[in-house]
Amino acid sequence: RVHAHKVQGQLAPLPGVKNIIAVASGKGGVGKSTVSVNLALALVAEGATVGILDADIYGPSQPRMLGLTGKPSSPDGKSIVPMRAHGLQAMSIGVLIEEDTPMIWRGPMVTQALMQLLTDTRWEELDYLIIDLPPGTGDIQLTLSQKVPVSGAVIVTTPQDIALLDARKALGMFRKVEVPVLGVVENMATHICSNCGHEEHIFGQGGGARMAAEAGIAYLGDLPLDIRIRQQSDDGKPTVAAIPDSDLAARYRAIARST
Numbered sequence: 001r002v003h004a005h006k007v008q009g010q011l012a013p014l015p016g017v018k019n020i021i022a023v024a025s026g027k028g029g030v031g032k033s034t035v036s037v038n039l040a041l042a043l044v045a046e047g048a049t050v051g052i053l054d055a056d057i058y059g060p061s062q063p064r065m066l067g068l069t070g071k072p073s074s075p076d077g078k079s080i081v082p083m084r085a086h087g088l089q090a091m092s093i094g095v096l097i098e099e100d101t102p103m104i105w106r107g108p109m110v111t112q113a114l115m116q117l118l119t120d121t122r123w124e125e126l127d128y129l130i131i132d133l134p135p136g137t138g139d140i141q142l143t144l145s146q147k148v149p150v151s152g153a154v155i156v157t158t159p160q161d162i163a164l165l166d167a168r169k170a171l172g173m174f175r176k177v178e179v180p181v182l183g184v185v186e187n188m189a190t191h192i193c194s195n196c197g198h199e200e201h202i203f204g205q206g207g208g209a210r211m212a213a214e215a216g217i218a219y220l221g222d223l224p225l226d227i228r229i230r231q232q233s234d235d236g237k238p239t240v241a242a243i244p245d246s247d248l249a250a251r252y253r254a255i256a257r258s259t
C-alpha cells in the first residue's frame with residue numbers, strides 16, 4: 001500500500017481532478033458501464049462534483065446512457081469542454097464520432113485517444129472522476145494506470161463463475177500495477193419476478209462476496225437484475241437520476257458511500 005501510493009504519487013495529477021476512480025470488470029456485459037454511471041450520479045447525490053470519462057474507445061456506452069446529444073465545444077480548438085448531463089461532467093469518444101462508426105484502431109492509437117480524452121478535457125473542479133474502463137486487462141487499463149494517478153479501482157462482476165474468473169484477473173492486474181482496489185460490486189445478484197414476486201438467482205448467488213473475502217478486499221454491495229435499470233439506461237436517464245427515491249437508487253448511494 002505505502003509503495004503503491006508512492007508510485008501513484010509520482011504521476012502528475014490531472015488538472016481540475018482531485019480523485020480518479022476506475023471502474024473495471026474482467027468480462028464484458030456484466031454491467032460495468034451501468035454501475036459506473038449510477039455510482040457517479042450517487043456521488044453527485046451525496047454532494048460531490050463528479051465527472052465521468054468513458055474509456056471504452058471501441059464500444060462507448062456513456063453517450064447513450066446519459067442521453068448526450070450534439071458535440072462538445074472547443075473554444076481554443078484544442079481543449080474540450082465536457083458535456084453536461086444530470087449534474088455530471090461527461091466525456092466519451094462517442095460524442096466526437098458518429099454513433100455507428102467503428103473505431104478500427106490498433107493499440108497505440110487507442111491509448112493516444114484515451115490520453116487526449118483525459119488531458120484535453122477541461123474538467124472543472126472535480127472531487128471525483130469516474131473512469132468507465134473497457135472489459136479486460138489490455139492497453140487501455142495499462143495506459144491509464146501508468147499515466148495518471150488512479151486513487152482506486154472498483155471491480156464489477158456478476159455472481160457467475162465465468163465472470164468471477166475474469167474479475168479475479170482484473171484484480172490481479174491492478175495489484176501488479178499497484179493501483180489500490182477499493183472493492184467489489186456484485187451486479188445482477190438476484191431477480192424478482194415483476195409478475196409473481198418469485199426470487200431467482202439467475203447468475204448464481206454470493207459470488208462477489210466470496211471473491212472479496214478470498215482476496216481480502218471490501219464487498220461494496222449488490223444490485224438486482226431489474227428491468228428498470230436496463231430501461232432507464234437505454235432511455236438516457238440512469239436509475240439514480242430517474243428514480244432517486246427508489247430502493248435501487250438507495251443501493252447505488254450505499255455503494256458510493258462505502259467506496
Ligand code: ADP
Nearest residue numbers: 028029030031032033034188224225226229230
Ligand atoms: P458492461 O459495461 O459490463 O459491458 P453494461 O453496463 O453495458 O455492461 O450492461 C449491459 C446491459 O445490461 C445493458 O443493456 C444494461 O442496461 C443492462 N444491465 C446492467 N445492469 C443491469 C441490472 N442490474 N438490471 C438490469 N439490466 C442491467
